[in-house]
Amino acid sequence: MIGFILADLRRLWAGAAVVILLVALATALGVTVTLQERALRLGSARAADKFDLVVGAAGSETQLVLSSVFLQPAPLPLASGDVLAKLSADPRVAWAAPIGFGDSFSGYPLVGTTRTLIASMVDGFAEGRIFEKEGEAVLGAAVRLPLGAEIKPMHGTAETGGETHAGVVYRVTGRLKPTGTPWDRAILVPIQAVWHIHGLGHHEDHDDEDHHDEHHTDSDHEHHGIDIDAPIVEDFAANAPGIPAILVKPKSIADAYRLRQAYRGGNTVAVFPAEVLTNLYATLGDAKLVLSAVAAGSQALVAAALILVTVTHVGQRRRQIGALRAFGAPRFAVFAIAWFELFLMVAVGVLFGFLIGLVAARWIADIFTVQSGIVLPVGFGKEDLRTLLLLLSTAALLSAVPAVLAYRQSPAKALRS
Amino acid sequence: MTLPETMLSLEVSDLSVSFAGLTSPVLAIGHLTIAAGERVAVTGGSGSGKSTFINMITGLDRAGTGSIRWNGSDITRLSETARDRWRAGHVGLVMQDFHLFPGLSAVDNVLLPARLARVADSAMIDRAHQLLSSVGLVRPGQKIETMSRGEMQRVAIARALLRQPGVIIADEPTASLDSSSGEAVATLLLDMAAAAKSTLIVVSHDPSLIGRLDRRLTLSAGRITADTAAKEQTR
Numbered sequence: 106m107i108g109f110i111l112a113d114l115r116r117l118w119a120g121a122a123v124v125i126l127l128v129a130l131a132t133a134l135g136v137t138v139t140l141q142e143r144a145l146r147l148g149s150a151r152a153a154d155k156f157d158l159v160v161g162a163a164g165s166e167t168q169l170v171l172s173s174v175f176l177q178p179a180p181l182p183l184a185s186g187d188v189l190a191k192l193s194a195d196p197r198v199a200w201a202a203p204i205g206f207g208d209s210f211s212g213y214p215l216v217g218t219t220r221t222l223i224a225s226m227v228d229g230f231a232e233g234r235i236f237e238k239e240g241e242a243v244l245g246a247a248v249r250l251p252l253g254a255e256i257k258p259m260h261g262t263a264e265t266g267g268e269t270h271a272g273v274v275y276r277v278t279g280r281l282k283p284t285g286t287p288w289d290r291a292i293l294v295p296i297q298a299v300w301h302i303h304g305l306g307h308h309e310d311h312d313d314e315d316h317h318d319e320h321h322t323d324s325d326h327e328h329h330g331i332d333i334d335a336p337i338v339e340d341f342a343a344n345a346p347g348i349p350a351i352l353v354k355p356k357s358i359a360d361a362y363r364l365r366q367a368y369r370g371g372n373t374v375a376v377f378p379a380e381v382l383t384n385l386y387a388t389l390g391d392a393k394l395v396l397s398a399v400a401a402g403s404q405a406l407v408a409a410a411l412i413l414v415t416v417t418h419v420g421q422r423r424r425q426i427g428a429l430r431a432f433g434a435p436r437f438a439v440f441a442i443a444w445f446e447l448f449l450m451v452a453v454g455v456l457f458g459f460l461i462g463l464v465a466a467r468w469i470a471d472i473f474t475v476q477s478g479i480v481l482p483v484g485f486g487k488e489d490l491r492t493l494l495l496l497l498s499t500a501a502l503l504s505a506v507p508a509v510l511a512y513r514q515s516p517a518k519a520l521r522s
Numbered sequence: 523m524t525l526p527e528t529m530l531s532l533e534v535s536d537l538s539v540s541f542a543g544l545t546s547p548v549l550a551i552g553h554l555t556i557a558a559g560e561r562v563a564v565t566g567g568s569g570s571g572k573s574t575f576i577n578m579i580t581g582l583d584r585a586g587t588g589s590i591r592w593n594g595s596d597i598t599r600l601s602e603t604a605r606d607r608w609r610a611g612h613v614g615l616v617m618q619d620f621h622l623f624p625g626l627s628a629v630d631n632v633l634l635p636a637r638l639a640r641v642a643d644s645a646m647i648d649r650a651h652q653l654l655s656s657v658g659l660v661r662p663g664q665k666i667e668t669m670s671r672g673e674m675q676r677v678a679i680a681r682a683l684l685r686q687p688g689v690i691i692a693d694e695p696t697a698s699l700d701s702s703s704g705e706a707v708a709t710l711l712l713d714m715a716a717a718a719k720s721t722l723i724v725v726s727h728d729p730s731l732i733g734r735l736d737r738r739l740t741l742s743a744g745r746i747t748a749d750t751a752a753k754e755q756t757r
Contacts, residue, residue, distance in 0.1 A: 109634060112625030428621035429638065431582055432681065433610025436603055438638035515602075517583035520621075521573075 106438065110446045117421070124411065125454040131407035132458020132496065133465060135400045139489070140466035142393045144481035146386055148470075149175075152286040152479050153378040155226050158353040158361055160188065160201075160368050160375045169374065170381040173204050173350035175477070176214050176287045183347030184373055190341050192353055192368075197360035200225070203341070203348040205299040208258040213248050215258050216291045217299030219339045222352055226284065233279025239301070240333025242275035242294045246283035247478055253277055256292060258302065272330050273302055285480030297338060300346045301331045411503075415447065419507040426511045427519025444501075444508035451500040459485075459493060529721045530592045530612060530688035531558040532579060539574055539586035539744075549574045549586065549744040556737075558593075558688075561715065561722040563732040566741035572725045575741065576693050579723070580613050581605035592689070610639055614682030614720065616711065618694035620674045622666045622681075628654055628673075629662035632681045646684065653680035657710055672703030676710065683714050689721040696728045704728060 114121045153174045161169040162182035171177040192201035202222035208215040220235050223243065233252050236243055242256055250256070256275040260268050275294055283289055353375075355361035361377070368375035422443070429439050463485065470481035532555065539549040549571040556562055566572050577583035579590055581597045584605070589596045592612065597605055609615075622631045632650040636642040654662045657676040666674065675695060682690055695711055696704035708731040715722040726732055740748035 106638065108630065109623065109626065109638075112623065116625045424621070425623070428617075428623075429635070430606055431580075431609070431615055431617075431621070432635040433606065433613075433685075434635050434638035435610070436606055442638075515583055516606075517577040520582070520617075 106442060106445070110442060110449065113422075113425075113446060114449070120417075121450055124450045125457060127407050127410055128451050128454025129457035129461055131404045132455050133461035134403055135397070136459055136462025136489075136492075137465045137469070138393065138396045138400050139492075140462060140483050140485075141469055141481075142396070143486075144466065144470055144483045148285070148479045148481040149382055149385075150379065151482075153382055156352060156378045157355060158364055158375055159378060160184065160192065160351040160353055160364075160373055161349060162347075163372055163374050166374055166376045166381050167385065169350060169376060170378045172206065173352065174287070174378050175479070176206065176216065176291055178206070178209075178214065181349040183349055184351065185347055186341070186345030188368070188373055189345050189348060189351050192351060192364075193341050195364070197356055197364055199354040199356050201351050201353045203296045203345075204350040204352055205296050205348055207349075208260055208299070208302070210256045210258050210292055211250070213245075213250075214291050215242075215256075215299070216288070216293050217296035218293055218352075219296060220337070221339065223281070223293060225354065226288065227281045228284075229282055231280045231282050233277070236278055236293075236295055237337065238333060239295055239298045239331050239335040239337060240275055241278045242292050243279040243281060244277055245289040245291045245293070245478070246281055247289040247475075248280070248292060250277060250292075252280065256294075258294075274333070276333070283480075285478075287478035290478035295337045296348075297335075298331045411451075415503075415507050419443070419510055422511070423514065423519045426514070427516045430516035431520060439511055440508045443511040444504050447507060448501055448504035451504060452497055455493065455496045455500060459489070529558040529719050531721070532556040532689070532723075533589075533591040533594075534579070535589045535591075537578065537586055537588035537590065539571075539578060539583075541585070547586075547744055549578065551575075551588075551746060554739075554746065554749075556721065556723065558721055559719065561712070561736045562724070563735040563738045564723060564725045564741065565727065565732060565738060569743075570741040571744035572741055573693070574744070576691060576723075576725055580615065580691055581609050610635065611685065612688045614685070614687035614690040616675070616678050616682045616690065616692035616695045618697045620671075620678045622674055622677060624667045625665070627663045627665055628659055628669070628677045628680075631666055631677055632684055635681070636684060641685075650680065650684055653683055653714075656680070656714065670703075672699055672707065675699060675703070675707045679707070679711055679714060683718055683720075686718050687720055689723065690715050690718070692722070692724045692726075694725055694727070696726065696731055705730065708734065 153170070156170075156174050159169055159173050161173070162184040164182045168179055168181065172179050172181055189201060189203055192198050195201075200221050202219040203217070204222070205217035206214055223235060230243075231246060233243070244250055254277045256277065257269055258273055258275070275292075275298070281289075281293075353364060355364055365375040365377065426439055426443065429442070430436065463483065466483045470483045474480050534551050534554040536553075537549065537551040538547045540547045564572055564575060574583070578586060581600065584598060584602070586598075588598070590598050595608075597608060600608060623634060626634065629650050632654060633642050633647060636646055651662055654677070657680050659673060659676055659680075666677065669677070679695075682692075690711070692711060696707055699707060708728065711724070712722070712734060722735070724731065724735060732738055736751065738748070738750050739746055740750075
């Protein structure tokens, strides 16, 4: 029977190939959407894993997380320097580190922060060492610059009409190990250097500067220098400059909730990034619903095409099926041939669809990783096996329709057709 | 390998087959008998009821009233599945269009129905090779689509004879062949039927084939209008 089916498929290989391709593409569309959406959830959750609590000036919680965890460039209101000092002195806090951004170099964001934060977030250095002077910088794992390279920071980005900070040069001293987060694409520099470049921290009266916006125009942005050999000071006093975000490491979970409560109101906002991401996932879920609907629509079109193919399939084989019965093939054998031939094509299409879907999702994930730094873990899980079995079961049922038609038709009528 | 041990006799009584939309039956036979081992030609013009006759006596169709008894068993009372099983065991069919399956070799075509019925044991495979050799085909592994029409009909005859049927029923076996191939196939069909000791019923317009059979039934408008023996045909 298998030999007969394979011979028949070889004979009608072009039609069989079209059926397999249609099923494969329809399946791949759904698989890609599912895998990509899941990978995005996992990847973003992992990226936020080490960000226990983020504190910033009152404003959008989502933007605070997107800017601090995912380094998405956006103007953020600045939290007062005394917030950082208070947090650093809080007994519930293991450590608190400022995060300052807004500058870039060669398309990579420059992030001003502390050595404590770097040591906590990354499992060490792939090469070199951490910065020890104001004029030193370390690279995220995905930054394509060599050790010893000179970095001339630009305020904002080239795309948004940014301007290079005249006379400011950092020297690269180390490269971090990969984290699978957007921070792999970042150049990390001492926060005090960021403050000094922007004319902060040198002065006692910085309270009038309450917004840090990378879209400054030339007229409202002053250039200041740094002392490249100055030692790094990471004790933050109450008169520290304003900062876009503070990453806080609470000593316990209970402390985390208390701190969030304490800094959630007035001029500050405190967020658990995981909580904000959950809200984002809800939006993502809606997007998945739309994508799934589009995928389902295209699959319905393919299903309609398959019905046409099935009708043609039975039509082409009516005489063949009639002849088989006329020459003594049992009806069950005729049913099995008609069923298995169609099921084989659909099943091969579904399996190819899963393979194509996986390859497509990985390809998209790779592009996303290059652009964002977030590693998206694309892979099949148990739920995909369930989907595969469901699809194959449906294919088995649908394939029985032409088989039943073939089974029921009189051999004399089939031979006359 | 199990083979039917007897050639079959046919008795048709009060058979009437009508199709929707037609005022008169397409086939009406009051009484007809064909003895076991007899070799009968069925002739008639287009629309005379020859195909319907073949479909009814082989159990391919069951659209009428009356009885069709093969060795006393009325096949009109059998279910479709039972008729398929009966036909597989007792009838060897040879058709004008061969109904061979491309992509399969000659021997695979001969064995296909037996394989699907799960009766193709080693003895039957040997018999398939012997039959192909007997019909003059020396390459049993040759793909069907690479054969001439004459060769294809030889494969079809071998297939019909595989399970040593009690009756061989051939529908225009030489109609699509040229005269020399037709002559060769006709000779082969008669010889092989004789060797298998099968009853032979042949629908044909081929005078040379008809002339070599024992009896001739002529159909017109669904009725048997003439039933003549070979001696009478030659008279």
